Amino acid sequence: MGGGISGISAALDLAAAGQHVHLVDNGFDLGGIVARLDKYYPTDHCAFCTLWAEIRRCKENPSIFVHTLARVESLEKNHHVFQAVILKLAPVIDPELCIFCGRCKDACPRGAARPIWEHAYPPFYIIDRDRCGDCRSCADVCPTKAIDFDREEARFQVPVDEVIWSAGFSEVSLEPLKEYGWGTHPDIMTSLEFEAWKAEAGENRGTILRHSNKAVPRNIAFIQCAGARDLKFLPHCSAVCCMHALKQAQWVRRRNPAIDCVILYTDLRTVGRDYYGYAIRAIEGKGVRAVRGRPSLIYPLPGSDGIAVKFEDTLTQTREIWKFDMVILNGNLQPTIPALPRGYAVPTLATEGRVTRLFESYGHIMTPAHVTESAVHASSAALRSIMEGKK
Amino acid sequence: MPKVTVFLCDCFGEIGKVIDLESIRKRFNADPAVDGVTITESLCLASDVERALSAIHDRGIGKVLIGACSPYGRMEFVRLGLVKKGAELRHVRTVDLREGCAWIHRKDPEGAFRKAASQLDMELALLQNMQDSKDITVRLQQETLVIGAGPAGLSAACGLARLGFRVHLVERGSAPGGLLNIISQAYPGGESGSEKIGLRLEEVSRNHHISFYGKTRVVSVKGQAGDFKVTLAGPEGKTGLRVGAIVLATGARILFPQGLHGYGKLKNVITQMEMERQFSTGKPACRTAVFIQCVGARNIDRPYCSTICCPLSLKNAMRIIDEIPGAKAYVLHRDIMTPGSILEAYYRKALEKGVQFIRFDAARPPGVLGEGQVGEVQVFDAISGVTRTIETDLVVLSTPLIADPESAALARMLEIPVDKYGFFAEVYPNHPVETLNDGIFICGTARWPVSSDQAIAQGEAAAMKAASFLGKKMVSALAMSRMPDQKVGHASVNSDACTGCGNCMAVCPYGACRLQRMGNRSVSRVIKIRCKACGNCVSVCPNGAMQMPELNDRAVCQMIRRAFREVR
Secondary structure, three states: OOOOHHHHHHHHHHHHOOOOEEEEOOOOOOOHHHHHOOEEOOOOEEHHHHHHHHHHHHHHOOOEEEEOOEEEEEEEEEOOEEEEEEEEOOOOEOOOOOOOOOHHHHHOOOOOEEEOOOOOOOOOEEEOOOOOOOOOHHHHHOOOOOEOOOOOOEEEEEEEOOOEEOOOEEEOOOOOOHHHOOOOOOOEEEHHHHHHHOOOOOOOOOOOOOOOOOOOOOEEEEEOOOOOOOOOOOOOOOOOHHHHHHHHHHHHHHHOOOOEEEEEEOOOOOOOOOHHHHHHHHHHHOOOEEEEOOOOEEEEOOOOOOEEEEEEEOOOOEEEEEEEOEEEEOOOEEEOOOOOOOOOOOOOHHHOOOOOOOOEEOHHHOOOOOHHHHHHHHHHHHHHHHHHHHO | OOOEEEEEEOOOOOOOOOOOHHHHHHHHHOOOOEEEEEEEOOOOOOOHHHHHHHOOHHHOOOEEEEEEOOOOOOHHHHHHHHHHOOOOHHHEEEEEOHHHHHHOOOOOHHHHHHHHHHHHHHHHHHHHHOOOOOOOEEEOOOEEEEEOOOHHHHHHHHHHHHOOOEEEEEOOOOOOOHHHHOOOOOOOOOOOHHHHHHHHHHHHHHOOOEEEEOOOEEEEEEEEOOEEEEEEEEOOEEEEEEEOEEEEOOOEEEOOOOOOOOEOOEEOEEEHHHHHHHHHHOOOOOOEEEEEOOOOOOOOOOOOOOOOHHHHHHHHHHHHHHHOOOOEEEEEEOOOOOOHHHHHHHHHHHHHHOOEEEEOOOOOOOEEEEEOEEEEEEEEEOOOOEEEEEEOOEEEEOOOEEEOOOHHHHHHHHOOOEOOOOOEOOOEOOEOOEOOOOOEEEOHHHOOOOOHHHHHHHHHHHHHHHHHHHOOOEEEHHHOOOOOOOOOOOOEEOOOOOOOOOHHHHHOOOOOEEEEEEOOEEEEEEOOOOOOOOOHHHHHOOOOOEEOHHHOHHHHHHHHHHHOOOOO
C-alpha cells in the first residue's frame, strides 16, 4: 500500500524472491514524493532519474500487479489470509494510450489538461477534474482515443498473505498556524511547493523567481520546524526537512549566487552519511546562512515589498525583524497513518515485536525517514513478511 | 550479415508534420544493408508491434532499427515487446525522432530532417558492425557468509537462514553481540543488549542452517558474485568456503578521547561506553553528571555526526535522574540530533524529567576543570550568552563511532569502496546495502553509524537483497545490470594484442579486469559477471586490445564517419 520509494523497493524485493505483489498507489503514477522532487540529497541528482529504472522494473515485472489511482477500501483477516478490496478509479486519460502529443492541452479552454510531472518519463497528460468544464473537446482531438470521460471505476477483491503499509507522509495544511502566514501571500510557500516552483523542468525552467511577480528575489528565508516539534500542532520532528532546506538553499545559491539564503533552524539535524559534510559545504562553501531562531510572526508587507519575519536570533540574543522576498516553510509533514481495526497498532522501529502485528510498516510512516532509511525499511519489511509467511 | 529492418513511427503525425518520413524511407530503402522500411502510424500501442512484425515475421526477427520517440519513454516497452517476439535486446536500436528531432527543431524542418537521417544512419552503421559478446551463465552458490555477529550480522544471518540459505557467521571476538555487549540498555526501548538480540542469538545456536565461527577472521576472498572462494582462519586452523553472497557487518570502533577534556588526566572523566559498563554492573556514583556531546566529532578531523551519541546521552542522563535520588544531569550539546517521531519524543521525555540542556558553540568548547578529580565544568551557554559553571563529580564524553581499523583491508580484499571516513560505501542512496561489487552487501555501523534498531533493519535488508540475488539460482552475465534490461555486452580482450600494461585494471570501478599469466607474460582478462560495460577499459587500452564487441572500434568509427557525412 503506497508506491513511493519504499513500496517500489519492497515490491521488487518480494518479486525477486518469488512472491506475487499487488502494489497499490493512489497517485496517477508510481514514485510517490521522490518522483515529485526536482533534486535529491545528498547527491543533488535529479530525483526522478534515480527512481525511473525502478518504476519501470515494477511495471515490467510479471509478478508485480501495479494498481495506480487505487486504494484499499477494506482489509479483513480470515484464517490467516487477508481479503483486500481494492477500488481503482478510472483515469480520464488512459496512461497506457497517451502518447504525450499535447493536443488535449491545446484543445482545453480551461487549462485542465496538464502533464503529470514535467520531468517524469514516460510522460503522460492528466485531466485536473477541478478545472475541467466537461466540454470534452479534448476527447475529440485525441489521436489514440485515450480520453474517455465515461470509464467506470473498478472494485475487486484480492486474497493476500501479508500487508505492507508504505503510504509515506502527507503535507499538513499550515493554515491553522496563523503566525506562519501561509496562504496570505503567494511568496510564502511550503518547501514542496517551492520544490515544484524552482524545478529545472518547471514553469520557470529552473530560474529562481518570486512566486508573486516573477521578479528575481533578493533573499529567501527557509523556516525550519514550521508546525513541527510543536506541542500545539505536530509534536514530532519531520527528520527530512533540515537536509531538504539545505539542499534547496544551496541549489538556489548555485543557480543564482546573488540571492541570499537564510535558514532559520532550531537544531540542524544532519544524521546520515556525510549529511553534516553536506551542511558544511552549503554553509561554508556556498554561503548559505544558518541562523538559530524560530519565527514568532511572519507577515506580508503592503504592496510587493516582501515578507517580514520576526524572530530572535538565539545565539546572539537579539530580536530581529528581517525582510525577505520569499519565505519557505519546512516541517509540516505527517505520516499517513491507516485507520486500523481495534487492538492493532502501526509497528514502529521502537515497538518491534511488542505490538499486535497487522501490518509491516516502513518508510516515512514508521518514523520520518530519508530515502536511504526508507529503502532499508522496505527491504527489511519484505524479508519479515516472507519469514512470516514461512512460519 | 543479417539485414536490418527499419521501422519509422509517425506518432499520429507528431513526427511526420516536421520530418518528411517518406524521403527517409526512400533513402534507407536504397541502402543494401536495409531489409525494408516500414512507416507506421504508431508503434507503442497495444497491437502495434505485432502488426508491424507481421510483415517480417516469416523471416524471423534479425536486427531492428526504430525511429520513434525518446528511448526513456515508451520505446523501452516496444523493445521489450520485440524481445518477447524473439528479437535480441541489443539488436534492437532506437533513434529519438520525436523529442530529439521533430519537437525540438519544430521551426527548422530541414535541420530536423538532417539530424534524423544522420542519427538513423549512425545507428544503422552500429547495427551492421556490431559483434556479439559471448554470454556466460553461472550457477550461484546457495551458501552465504556473514562477517561480524553484532546486531546487524545476527539479523542478516537469521534472515538468510529462515529463507533456507546456509549461513556461515564469522566473528573475530569469542561471542556474538558486537557493540550491544557493551551497552547496558538500548535506546529508546530500554531493553538490555541481550534482550534486544536474545531471540536471534538463540536462533543462531538452534538453527542448523547457521554455523558460527568464533575467534575467526576472513583471510582471503577470491571470485565474484555467485561464487566467492573464502578462506577463514580460526582456532582450528584454516577453513575454505564457497559462498554466493557475502554480508559485511563488521561494525565500528568508538573514538578514544585521549587528551580531550581532561580524559586520562582527571579521574571521573569517562567515556559514554565506560558509563555503559558502570550501568551494567551497578550504577555510577555521582551527584551531578555532565555529558559533553560531539567530543572529537563534527570537527575538522571528523566532520560527521555519529548519530547515536545524542540518544545515548539522553538515555543515560535520564537513568542518572531516575536511579540516583537527587542527582542532576546536564547535557552540553551543539545540535540535539533526535530526528523523527520516536527520538523527538525521547528528547521531550528527557526535558520533562529535568535533564538540563546547555547549547555550546563549537568555537568555545566546555572546559573541564579540577585537580586529579573533576571539580567543575565551565561552559559558555550559547542561548543565554553567559558562562556557566557547573559543579560536578562526573563528566561523560560522547565520542563518535569511527571506522574499524580492519575495514580498509577488508574493503581491499572484497574490492568495495569506502567513503572518506573509512566506512563501507553503498552503490547509491536508493540502494543502501548494495555495493559496487555485486554479491557483497553492507549493513550496520560498518556502513555508517546507526542505532541498534536501524542496524537490525539493515541486516534484514542485506539478507533480503542477498536472498533475492541467490534465489535466481542461475544468472547470465548479460543480466548483471542495474538497469531494467540487460547491459549491452561486456568488454573482451584480444590476448595477442594485450601487453599486460594494467591500465584497464586501474580504471575499472568494478574490479572486472585482472592480469593473468599466459605463458611467459601477463595478459588482461575480463570477469564477465563483474563487467558493467562502462567502457573505461576500452578507452585507456593503448593497443586496442580491449574491445566492447557491441561498440567496437570499427563500429564507432563508422558511426563517426556517418555523423559527418553530408545529408542531402
